[in-house]
Amino acid sequence: MKKGELWLSLLICMACIAAVGVLQAQARPSACETCHAKITPGIVKDFNRGKMSKVLTCIACHGKSHVSEKDVAKAKLPTISTCKKCHPERVKEYMGGKHALGLLPITAFPGFAHQQPQAFIAGQKGCNGCHNLGVTDESVLNSKVRKYYRYGMDCQNCHTRHAFSKEEALQPEACNSCHTGFDHAQWEMWFHSKHGAAYVTDRKAHRGPTCQDCHMPDGKHGVMTAWGFLALRLPEADKEWMGYRVTILKALGVLDANGKPTKRLDVVKKANMVRLTKASWDAQRAKMEAVCQKCHSATFAKENLKNADQMIKASDKILSQAIDLVAGLYKDGIIKKKTNQATFPYPDLLTFYEVNTTIEQKLYEMFMDYRMKTYQAAFHIMPDYTTWYGYAKMKQTLVEMKELARNMRAAAGQKS
Ligand code: HEC
Ligand code: HEC
Ligand code: HEC
Ligand code: HEC
Ligand code: HEC
Ligand code: HEC
Ligand code: HEC
Ligand code: HEC
Structure with missing residues (x-):
């Protein structure tokens, strides 16, 4: 590692520790969790199965802007960049591999994509159900690009939300929802x-x-x-x-x-x-x-x-x-x-x-x-x-x- 890189990694580590520290200082269960234990109990249960529930709360990935049933659209949805703040090495590796390029073969051949129903491509019921990969810009999720359907991010493909478990991702079954079937x-x-x-x-x-x-x-x-x-x-x-x-x-x-x-x-x-x-x-x-x-x-x-x-x-x-x-x-x-x-x-x-x-x-x-x-x-x-x-x-x-x-x-x- 070069000297500059070393400093950069140290800074990233310190930012991450600081981020975790701030989150740890929060009351738990968080207000999000208390309400969501009634609204989406399965999600809260899964979150508490995972190791991250010991060090952070819902806001680390979804932000603080949505606080009640009246402002649900303000809930942020995470992308690869959200995880990057605390897992820079994994993200760097991931971005250098083929998965992060998965959306390109679909968008690069518009002649084909335009002949398919929107639900099949943008709605992720067809090609994009597996190819919706490599989105790193958090602002994109609430923008026009994702107007049709704003969900879908990469890291949960093997570490399913909200448990985000290493054990789960190590099982071959983690790959079989996409690496299956016809071709x-x-x-x-x-x-x-x-x-x-x-x-x-x-x-x-x-x-x-x-x-x-x-x-x-x-x-x-x-x-x-x-x-x-x-x-x-x-x-x-x-x-x-x-x-x-x-x-x-x-x-x-x-x-x-x-x-x-x-x-x-x-x-x-x-x-x-x-x-x-x-x-x-x-x-x-x-x-x-x-x-x-x-x-x-x-x-x-x-x-x-x-x-x-x-x-x-x-x-x-x-x-x-x-x-x-x-x-x-x-x-x-x-x-x-x-x-x-x-x-x-x-x-x-x-x-x-x-x-x-x-x-x-x-x-x-x-x-x-x-x-x-x-x-x-x-x-x-x-x-x-x-x-x-x-x-x-x-x-x-x-x-x-x-x-x-x-x-x-x-x-x-x-x-x-
Ligand atoms: C008073 C109850 C309440 C509180 C507090 C609350 N939520 Fe929600 N949340 C809801 C409801 C209701 C929905 C919408 C569920 C639906 O679509 O039927 C929702 C939806 C969501 C969604 C999904 C958005 C989508 O597009 O599908 C996320 C993510 C979320 N909340 C995160 C949070 C976070 C993070 C906090 C804390 C900062 C929080 N919630 C606090 C009630 C609450
Ligand atoms: C605010 C910092 C922070 C953010 C943001 C964050 N993580 Fe983590 N994550 C951690 C910390 C800290 C641990 C280590 C927990 C431990 O080992 O006790 C961890 C652990 C993990 C683990 C290992 C769990 C296990 O079973 O060993 C996975 C997988 C993971 N994170 C995935 C993600 C993904 C995917 C995202 C984005 C959607 C993300 N993390 C966002 C801080 C973060
Ligand atoms: C069930 C999940 C799934 C669906 C649905 C799917 N794909 Fe794929 N696609 C994959 C996987 C997995 C690979 C990588 C396979 C391999 O390397 O053997 C892939 C690879 C590709 C590649 C090659 C990319 C490269 O860089 O080599 C193209 C092009 C492609 N798919 C196009 C499409 C199109 C177009 C559709 C819709 C008609 C589609 N796929 C539907 C999972 C899927
Ligand atoms: C480590 C990051 C992370 C944390 C922490 C986290 N989530 Fe999520 N959440 C995600 C991801 C990833 C998605 C899927 C986003 C997508 O598909 O675009 C998601 C989606 C959701 C959704 C909408 C999708 C669905 O299945 O209904 C709700 C609701 C939600 N989260 C609630 C919560 C609540 C409540 C908490 C805290 C108990 C929480 N999340 C903590 C990463 C996180
Ligand atoms: C193709 C499947 C797959 C995807 C997609 C995936 N992971 Fe993983 N992840 C794994 C596997 C397998 C392990 C266990 C690695 C090991 O320890 O051998 C793991 C382990 C981890 C760990 C715990 C090990 C550590 O670094 O401390 C973190 C954190 C993590 N992944 C973050 C992420 C993030 C962030 C993303 C999205 C950029 C992501 N993962 C996407 C399969 C995946
Ligand atoms: C973790 C250990 C492990 C790794 C890594 C591994 N194998 Fe195997 N392989 C096995 C075992 C165990 C068997 C079953 C032995 C038997 O068939 O009696 C096997 C069987 C085989 C067989 C069929 C049985 C035979 O003798 O003809 C082939 C061919 C083979 N492996 C090729 C490969 C190739 C090529 C790679 C790398 C791409 C590889 N293996 C990696 C453990 C491994
Ligand atoms: C969400 C669906 C999905 C999951 C889950 C998934 N993959 Fe993939 N995988 C893809 C797609 C789509 C591609 C093609 C990406 C592209 O076009 O660049 C791909 C490409 C690959 C490639 C590259 C092949 C090449 O072209 O060289 C390998 C290797 C691979 N995946 C292994 C895995 C393994 C191992 C797992 C589980 C640990 C896994 N994948 C989980 C969808 C997935
Ligand atoms: C024993 C090692 C081994 C195991 C286990 C293994 N693969 Fe492969 N895989 C290979 C080899 C070897 C290739 C061809 C590599 C090359 O191009 O030189 C390959 C190629 C691939 C490719 C590129 C297209 C293709 O099929 O040639 C994908 C995608 C892939 N494997 C996914 C998977 C998934 C998903 C699993 C688990 C269900 C898996 N592999 C299990 C060794 C393995």
Whole structure:
């Protein structure tokens, strides 16, 4: 730590101690608590379950402006900045990880978001139910931006309010409300793996690793992996694989039809969706290998990760064929309505299910569901998902797409 940083940390610590001191001096239970024991008894109970109830009161997070049923709208709602005052290290780690960037992929593609019901996006019943991440400005919560629905903050995603418990956040169940289902079934994969079985059959012994052991080693709050959700990286030394990837990048709208970077690449960079240098990819992989080596040999770990990488390559091969098939239909005018003029002649994978034909629907499923399952399960040691819900489905879908393409061309009077 540099001298300046040391002074800064000391100051922050002193501010925090002072803040806690002021709060401790308050009468308890506070006036807020006394009234809320009748209004919202469950919240008061949870608050008193947590360690923070020993050192602070409701006003630390909600302010003092609301004091009765008549001025409820004045109650402040906390953001990451509220916690930062007393937990600067955790917040710093968190802000350097992927979670804090979770809102970007939704807001950066307004074409998609605007086609959804407000309740689905702003109302957090759909995408934003999981992606409402990274808001740090407390004033935003009562402003226009949050007019539709002003709730939702990050830290309670693993430490649920109002207990804010470390024990709770350490359980793998803390991740499963978001890391589940269609395109990111990590919970199901882990739970059914040897790792999950070894963990849940004897939680005390903690033999099998949890999500937190592998993704938050030493409690570090900045989550990030080498491959990321899209399982893309640059540069790529494997020429054959790079060929498949270029096709995928065109269908993601990151490269144009001539292979030149587009404006979307800036979004991808800003949201840190892809590791764009060898060093950044290697650093994340090395961190993961070090985790495996707490329990396995280095060779065992490397072999396993390498084979999981190879499943990405195998699925990229099929996905790129499927993309080319649809691109052919675009080019030949068989599919007339395009998902995105800018990606022409490629379909735009980031329009998700907002497509116009069955064959594009199938491409979306192959990309979001089957490809994800193929490789995510390979990393989470779940061969059932890799095989039957992943790779086999990709093969099946490609056959179906070829048949659809043939029929579409026949109907248009063209040879396939
Ligand atoms: C005299 C009773 C009373 C007192 C005192 C009181 N509250 Fe409330 N509070 C309420 C009522 C009533 C509501 C609204 C509940 C509802 O939406 O039905 C409320 C709502 C809230 C909300 C939720 C706001 C929202 O947008 O959903 C928060 C947060 C809150 N109070 C915190 C506090 C804090 C902090 C204090 C002390 C500074 C406090 N309350 C004091 C009665 C009280
Ligand atoms: C005014 C200072 C202050 C604020 C604001 C604050 N905390 Fe704390 N927090 C503390 C202190 C002090 C402790 C240590 C309590 C102890 O160990 O007895 C603590 C402990 C915790 C713990 C560990 C509890 C455990 O089970 O060991 C968590 C988790 C936590 N805080 C989360 C949060 C979150 C999330 C926010 C924002 C919504 C927040 N805190 C806001 C002061 C604060
Ligand atoms: C159930 C919770 C949940 C819902 C609902 C959800 N997502 Fe996600 N999303 C996640 C998780 C978890 C990840 C990270 C998954 C991973 O890396 O495997 C993610 C990742 C993403 C990514 C990749 C971000 C990156 O930086 O790599 C995009 C883009 C995305 N989601 C878009 C959407 C859109 C659009 C919707 C609504 C149609 C949506 N999500 C709905 C949980 C959700
Ligand atoms: C460490 C920070 C912290 C403290 C202390 C705290 N809260 Fe909260 N409270 C939160 C967070 C975080 C939310 C969720 C905000 C959101 O989703 O935007 C919340 C939301 C609420 C809500 C509205 C949401 C709901 O579930 O109804 C009420 C009411 C509330 N708090 C009351 C209280 C009361 C009463 C106390 C004291 C007994 C208290 N809070 C203490 C962090 C805190
Ligand atoms: C993805 C899940 C997750 C989220 C989101 C999360 N935490 Fe944690 N937190 C954990 C885990 C796991 C631990 C236990 C770490 C350990 O000790 O191994 C923890 C521990 C803590 C502790 C107690 C350890 C300590 O530092 O003394 C605090 C305080 C804390 N978190 C604050 C926060 C704050 C503030 C936020 C929001 C910026 C936050 N957490 C968001 C999972 C999470
Ligand atoms: C509120 C929902 C939610 C919870 C709970 C949650 N996550 Fe996430 N997680 C997300 C979203 C959304 C993303 C994608 C963020 C983005 O777009 O940058 C993500 C991304 C990640 C990534 C980064 C993947 C990549 O792209 O490299 C990891 C690792 C991760 N989460 C692990 C965890 C772990 C471990 C837990 C539990 C301790 C957890 N998450 C809890 C929603 C959640
Ligand atoms: C044994 C360690 C281990 C455990 C336990 C584990 N993961 Fe992973 N996870 C990995 C590895 C390895 C990767 C791929 C890393 C890379 O890209 O190099 C990964 C990748 C991810 C990703 C990025 C997308 C993907 O799936 O490849 C997310 C998100 C994620 N894990 C979440 C979770 C969640 C949530 C849990 C618990 C339900 C969990 N992981 C349990 C090792 C683990
Ligand atoms: C906390 C200890 C721990 C960590 C960390 C850990 N594992 Fe495991 N692993 C186990 C245990 C225990 C088993 C179950 C042993 C068995 O199958 O007999 C297991 C089983 C496995 C298996 C399936 C059984 C086999 O022998 O084929 C694979 C593959 C595996 N681990 C790979 C990994 C990889 C890769 C990592 C890092 C990303 C990792 N593990 C991290 C403890 C751990």
